[in-house]
Amino acid sequence: xxxxxxxxxxxxxxxxxxxxxxxxIYAVMGFTSEDSSFFSSIFTMVVAILTLSAxxxxxxxxxxxxxxxMPISRDDIVRGKYSVMLLLAFLGLVICSLFTIGINAVLRPxxxxxxxxxxxxxxxxxxxFYCIALPFxxxxxxxxxxxxxxxxxxxxxxxxxxxxxxxxxxxMSIPEELMTFGMxxxxxxxxxxPLLILLALVISYTISVGLYRKKEF
Amino acid sequence: MANTDALEIKGLIKRYKDFTLDKISFTxxxxxxxxxxxxxxxxxxxxxxxxxxxxxxDDGHVSILGYPSxxxxxxxxxxxxxxxxxxxxxxxxxxxxVGYIMKSIYxxxxxxLFSQYVKRFELPQRKIIKEYSRGMKMKLSIAIALSHHSxxxxxxxxxxxxxxxxxxxxxxxxxxxxxxxxxTIFLSSHIISDIxxxxxxxxxxxxxxxxxxxxxxxLIYQYxxxxxxxxxxxxxxxxxxxxxxxxxxxxxxxxxxKEEFLxxxxxxxxxxxxxxxxxLFISKGKEML
Numbered sequence: 001x002x003x004x005x006x007x008x009x010x011x012x013x014x015x016x017x018x019x020x021x022x023x024x025i026y027a028v029m030g031f032t033s034e035d036s037s038f039f040s041s042i043f044t045m046v047v048a049i050l051t052l053s054a055x056x057x058x059x060x061x062x063x064x065x066x067x068x069x070m071p072i073s074r075d076d077i078v079r080g081k082y083s084v085m086l087l088l089a090f091l092g093l094v095i096c097s098l099f100t101i102g103i104n105a106v107l108r109p110x111x112x113x114x115x116x117x118x119x120x121x122x123x124x125x126x127x128x129f130y131c132i133a134l135p136f137x138x139x140x141x142x143x144x145x146x147x148x149x150x151x152x153x154x155x156x157x158x159x160x161x162x163x164x165x166x167x168x169x170x171x172m173s174i175p176e177e178l179m180t181f182g183m184x185x186x187x188x189x190x191x192x193x194p195l196l197i198l199l200a201l202v203i204s205y206t207i208s209v210g211l212y213r214k215k216e217f
Numbered sequence: 218m219a220n221t222d223a224l225e226i227k228g229l230i231k232r233y234k235d236f237t238l239d240k241i242s243f244t245x246x247x248x249x250x251x252x253x254x255x256x257x258x259x260x261x262x263x264x265x266x267x268x269x270x271x272x273x274x275d276d277g278h279v280s281i282l283g284y285p286s287x288x289x290x291x292x293x294x295x296x297x298x299x300x301x302x303x304x305x306x307x308x309x310x311x312x313x314x315v316g317y318i319m320k321s322i323y324x325x326x327x328x329x330l331f332s333q334y335v336k337r338f339e340l341p342q343r344k345i346i347k348e349y350s351r352g353m354k355m356k357l358s359i360a361i362a363l364s365h366h367s368x369x370x371x372x373x374x375x376x377x378x379x380x381x382x383x384x385x386x387x388x389x390x391x392x393x394x395x396x397x398x399x400x401t402i403f404l405s406s407h408i409i410s411d412i413x414x415x416x417x418x419x420x421x422x423x424x425x426x427x428x429x430x431x432x433x434x435x436l437i438y439q440y441x442x443x444x445x446x447x448x449x450x451x452x453x454x455x456x457x458x459x460x461x462x463x464x465x466x467x468x469x470x471x472x473x474x475k476e477e478f479l480x481x482x483x484x485x486x487x488x489x490x491x492x493x494x495x496x497l498f499i500s501k502g503k504e505m506l
Contacts, residue, residue, distance in 0.1 A: 007307070
């Protein structure tokens with residue numbers, strides 16, 4: 001599996017320059033607006049998009065059919081891709097955190113570590129997104145699964161906007177119990193969300209492995 | 218591995234909507250080169266995919282180096298070298314990147330041997346694979362297949378689309394590889410001259426079925442061409458006839474069991490034939506019967 005991760009990293013290296021430029025642009029925007037949250041929330045997701053590129057490169061090269069003739073199991077291939085996804089989410093988180101600390105050190109040294117949770121939330125969203133998307137990519141391939149990504153992005157956004165508007169207009173009210181429940185979850189978010197992410201990862205990985213074992217080339 | 222079969226396929230069936238691999242059975246003895254021939258779409262690649270467990274067969278059994286192909290231990294899998302029609306390598310990598318990746322994948326990877334092949338094949342180390350010619354890409358794939366001390370090479374159209382000089386060079390490498398008595402090559406190709414040059418055995422697949430799987434010398438010995446008048450064809454026992462080609466001067470008839478035929482029909486002279494001719498007569502000649 002190390003070989004597979006190594007192969008993805010080598011393939012993705014050529015994007016490093018583009019991402020360095022993007023990081024500088026976002027950093028300048030962060031400094032000028034004296035706000036690190038924009039950088040934190042966007043950059044983790046931008047880095048994580050590389051997971052899709054890793055799948056694309058393999059698909060273009062028809063790598064999987066070749067890799068499966070090597071001492072690599074089908075499970076290894078799925079495990080390799082989930083590892084790369086997590087590594088990229090982690091990389092994004094590290095870059096965001098360093099930037100946040102950097103901007104805080106210049107603008108408000110007394111709150112050096114404030115805003116770090118934005119990066120964590122970004123990484124969490126990225127992982128949840130891929131937990132939903134990866135089984136589809138495993139089944140359909142990255143090209144055919146594109147419409148699924150659109151749905152994964154748009155449905156939650158659409159729902160939030162729809163509910164938000166309806167609540168504002170007064171057409172809809174959120175039940176008191178639901179609000180209390182939601183608040184309780186938010187208060188314990190640092191325990192609940194990592195557990196949810198872990199659960200999502202286990203379910204997603206199990207589905208992907210099941211699909212890939214049956215895949216024909 | 219001496220005196221055993223490196224590859225054994227028994228009753229392999231794979232059904233698609235418009236094509237069926239129909240009870241494929243043949244064996245490749247260890248230490249030999251088996252040429253796997255057939256026209257495009259005959260089922261060569263499907264058979265290879267089934268051998269490598271890349272598709273699930275509906276029925277039948279495949280074993281490689283004595284192990285069922287769907288339950289190969291990793292160390293056995295590591296001793297199989299595979300080359301497909303394309304390079305299957307990422308185009309933005311260079312030779313050094315590929316070597317590094319393969320070293321991480323194969324426990325038995327031989328970096329020194331890989332470097333030797335890279336030098337011998339004159340593969341540019343700084344260029345990325347995208348800038349390689351087709352011949353270079355195939356040589357790189359072959360270098361990879363040879364650099365982890367493979368016991369068996371499985372090659373799917375590895376020489377197609379290459380110019381005759383590169384093809385000849387690659388065939389020489391195969392002949393060199395087979396010098397080790399436990400090395401085996403299974404080589405699919407529709408370029409029959411390549412098979413005639415290197416193969417010990419030939420398996421011919423036609424429309425998803427195996428027509429024959431025999432030693433090359435035996436094939437040449439058993440088959441022959443009868444040149445006769447068109448009206449003479451009807452006088453020949455059909456059990457000897459593989460195919461007939463008619464032309465303005467008469468008829469060419471591909472005969473099997475040549476020795477037996479000559480004893481029975483002493484009046485007909487029989488010419489030597491080639492694997493290419495046998496394949497053409499079987500593929501195209503039968504309908505004329």
